[in-house]
Every structure is written in C-alpha cells, then in structure tokens.
Amino acid sequence: MHELSVCGSIAGIVRKRAADRRVTRIHVRVGQLRQIVPDTLAYNWQLVVAETPLDGSVLEIEHIPGRLTCRDCRSESEIGDFPLFLCHSCNSYNVEVTAGEELLVVALDLLEA
Amino acid sequence: MGRFHRHSDGVVHAHDHGSDDEHHHGDHSGYATATERVEVLERIFDENDRTAAENRADFAAHGICTVNLMSSPGAGKTTLLRETLRRLAAEVRVGVVEGDIQTSLDADRLEGFGAAIALVNTGDGFGGECHLDAPMVRSALPRLPLDALDLIIIENVGNLVCPAEFDVGEHARAMVYAITEGEDKPLKYPVMFRSVDLVLVNKMDLLPHLDFDLVLFRANLRQVNPTAEVIEISARTGLRVDAWCDWLRARVAANR
Numbered sequence: 189m190h191e192l193s194v195c196g197s198i199a200g201i202v203r204k205r206a207a208d209r210r211v212t213r214i215h216v217r218v219g220q221l222r223q224i225v226p227d228t229l230a231y232n233w234q235l236v237v238a239e240t241p242l243d244g245s246v247l248e249i250e251h252i253p254g255r256l257t258c259r260d261c262r263s264e265s266e267i268g269d270f271p272l273f274l275c276h277s278c279n280s281y282n283v284e285v286t287a288g289e290e291l292l293v294v295a296l297d298l299l300e301a
Numbered sequence: 302m303g304r305f306h307r308h309s310d311g312v313v314h315a316h317d318h319g320s321d322d323e324h325h326h327g328d329h330s331g332y333a334t335a336t337e338r339v340e341v342l343e344r345i346f347d348e349n350d351r352t353a354a355e356n357r358a359d360f361a362a363h364g365i366c367t368v369n370l371m372s373s374p375g376a377g378k379t380t381l382l383r384e385t386l387r388r389l390a391a392e393v394r395v396g397v398v399e400g401d402i403q404t405s406l407d408a409d410r411l412e413g414f415g416a417a418i419a420l421v422n423t424g425d426g427f428g429g430e431c432h433l434d435a436p437m438v439r440s441a442l443p444r445l446p447l448d449a450l451d452l453i454i455i456e457n458v459g460n461l462v463c464p465a466e467f468d469v470g471e472h473a474r475a476m477v478y479a480i481t482e483g484e485d486k487p488l489k490y491p492v493m494f495r496s497v498d499l500v501l502v503n504k505m506d507l508l509p510h511l512d513f514d515l516v517l518f519r520a521n522l523r524q525v526n527p528t529a530e531v532i533e534i535s536a537r538t539g540l541r542v543d544a545w546c547d548w549l550r551a552r553v554a555a556n557r
Contacts (some may be wrong), residue, residue, distance in 0.1 A: 190463040
C-alpha cells in the first residue's frame with residue numbers, strides 16, 4: 189500500500205545518482221517481507237515518473253525470498269509464501285530473519301553520453 | 302502508454318510497448334543505444350531513516366520518550382489515548398502526534414486533557430499516505446513544546462501494513478489490536494505484529510459476546526513475535542488501562 193511513496197523515494201535516489209543523464213533502467217531489490225506488491229510498484233513507477241525526465245524508464249524488480257536461521261539449532265529455513273517464522277528442522281519460533289528485508293536501488297542503466 | 306508485466310524469471314517491469322522495434326521479449330540487451338550500468342546500492346528508506354535518527358536525537362536532547370502507537374482502523378487507538386491522557390496528564394507531560402488521512406476528528410477528541418497535540422494530515426499530495434514517515438513526524442515537532450514534555454505518543458494512521466515499515470524515531474512500538482478483528486491477524490500481518498514491543502488486546506469487554514479464542518490468538522502472536530508483551534484491556538470500560546499507563550510510566554522513567 190506504500191508503493192507510491194517507495195516510488196517517490198526511488199525517484200529521488202535515481203535523480204541524485206543519474207544527474208542529467210538519461211536513465212533507461214533501474215534495478216531494485218525487494219525482499220519478501222517489505223510488503224510490496226511488485227506489479228503495484230511497477231504501475232506506480234509509471235505514475236510517479238510520467239512527464240518527468242524519467243518517463244519511459246524501466247523498473248526491474250528482483251524479488252528476494254525470505255530466509256531465517258534458527259537460534260536454537262542453527263539450521264536455515266525458507267520463510268515461505270505464507271510467511272511463517274518457524275524453523276523447519278526443530279519447529280522453534282526463536283528465529284532470526286537473514287533475508288527478505290531488502291529494499292534498495294542496486295544499479296542504474298544510463299545511456300552513453 | 303507503458304505497460305508492466307512479469308517475466309518467467311520473476312522480474313516485473315514497466316516500459317513502453319509502442320513502435321519500439323528494438324525491443325524483444327526475453328532479451329533486454331537489445332537496446333539501440335549503448336548503456337552504462339552504474340552501481341548504486343542505496344537503501345530506499347535511507348532518507349527516511351536519516352530523518353528518523355534526527356528525530357531520535359531531538360527527543361534525546363529534550364529527554365522525551367516516544368512511543369509509536371499503531372493499529373488497524375477502528376481498533377480503539379483514539380479512545381485508548383483519551384483514557385490514557387485522562388490518567389496520565391496530571392503527572393506526565395504528554396504530547397501527541399496525531400496522524401490522520403483527512404480530518405481533525407481524532408485530534409478534536411483528544412482536546413481538553415492537558416496534552417499538546419500536533420495533527421499531521423497525510424492526505425496532502427498524491428492520494429494520501431497510509432502511514433506516518435519520519436519527515437511527517439519531523440514536520441509536527443515545531444508545533445510541540447519539546448522543552449516541556451516527558452512523553453510523545455505518535456498515533457499512526459490506522460493500517461496494519463505500511464506503518465510497520467517506517468521508523469519515525471520512536472523508542473518503542475505498541476499496537477492496539479481489537480478482539481473483534483479475529484484470532485488470525487498476527488498470521489496475516491506478521492510484519493506489523495513482529496515489529497512491536499507491546500500488544501494491547503482491546504475491547505475485552507466484548508469477550509462474552511464473541512466467539513473469540515484468546516488462547517489461539519496468543520499462540521498465533523507467539524508464532525510471529527515470541528517476545529512482545531501483552532496487556533488485555535478495554536479502553537471503553539477502563540479495564541487494565543492502568544497497566545498500560547504503568548508501562549508508559551516505566552518507559553518514561555527509564556528514559557530519564
């Protein structure tokens with residue numbers, strides 16, 4: 189639901205890093221636990237950049253599945269599509285999230301000047 | 302008009318599908334003009350988190366403890382706040398940052414209890430925000446007498462998704478959960494329930510009229526947040542609101 193403000197933040201980062209160069213693609217990494225719907229993010233990107241110098245740029249979204257490490261038995265588990273913070277080996281809920289909270293702009297593709 | 306779509310590799314993107322003859326699905330290297338890839342690796346919430354750190358520093362400089370209060374719409378945040386101010390305002394100097402998408406209705410309900418209230422309408426701009434972020438909270442601070450406060454309660458926008466994502470500079474997070482919402486909510490909104498230090502289980506006065514299973518709710522909560530404190534309350538009848546006020550007093554005392 190906060191995809192619009194996330195797009196605004198992405199646009200701010202892109203403008204700062206690209207300076208006046210033409211941006212063709214923005215590579216972003218979004219963890220499963222950031223509660224962002226990729227299609228909604230891509231759609232909102234169009235709204236945010238419409239009629240700006242970023243109009244026509246492509247948002248490429250890399251989805252990172254959630255993973256966790258058990259604090260009791262140290263084994264690793266997937267969090268799964270329906271998020272469960274449960275160790276698959278020993279059924280402990282005493283777990284630490286090790287992936288899935290990413291939310292970053294990884295790289296920009298800029299037209300050669 | 303651009304379109305967005307998902308490729309088989311899970312990548313979703315938006316771009317023009319006009320008369321772009323250079324574009325072929327499955328091959329995104331075929332742009333007519335050469336591009337240069339520049340590594341950025343910048344966290345998207347960096348700016349929010351920098352502002353949150355500024356807020357936190359200001360709170361520390363004034364010796365203020367700050368609690369971010371979150372819930373779904375209608376769980377009882379404002380009623381609880383009113384009962385909290387009624388009990389606390391004589392001994393603890395309280396400020397309230399009141400987030401509301403469109404109206405001042407909630408802020409109006411809190412007038413007259415001796416607390417300083419700063420309203421942040423999040424409805425300005427593009428569609429209205431569903432949460433408070435650190436810059437919004439920062440914008441409210443000049444309207445609060447920071448030198449004369451011990452505690453700021455930030456009443457976030459009613460929403461179980463977005464507010465969990467934004468650090469606003471608070472010292473602790475509490476949420477109001479109403480038993481009318483059903484036992485499954487911790488499993489459906491695990492990010493919110495995981496992010497809080499305290500869950501206030503509200504509307505306990507309605508328990509005799511509902512099929513609500515408190516044991517199941519607590520088990521579901523433990524699945525996503527094994528360490529959160531839980532206080533069962535009724536903001537309407539005042540049941541155990543004093544226990545919540547004690548929790549706030551302890552936070553304020555620890556912050557001094």
